[in-house]
């Protein structure tokens with residue numbers, strides 16, 4: 388399979404992140420559309436913070452594939468109010484740098500941090516963009 392670097396293709400990254408976030412296309416179809424491997428799609432959405440793990444990605448795509456087994460049970464859903472994917476997407480798309488150390492998006496892995504430390508307080512004013520090192524308290 389031909390491997391084309393997605394960042395060099397106009398509209399590719401935005402299209403993939405949007406379709407993935409809104410769950411309008413399967414990973415397989417997105418990969419076909421942009422002529423890349425499904426793994427490239429997964430990596431891209433992870434890199435942009437749309438999903439944090441493969442397991443979370445699987446639950447997103449399960450909606451399209453209708454895999455009931457992969458869906459969260461109501462008890463699991465109730466456990467923690469996670470940051471809505473759409474908000475995560477909007478924040479990560481407009482993020483340019485870490486607000487603490489100013490490291491640019493291109494050089495670090497940016498994450499969304501809950502300022503008050505409460506992972507359930509997803510109010511926009513409680514969220515900020517940090518690099519992984521700052522988020523983990525290494526800087």
Ligand SMILES: [Zn+2]
Nearest residue numbers: 485488518521
């Ligand atoms: Zn930082």
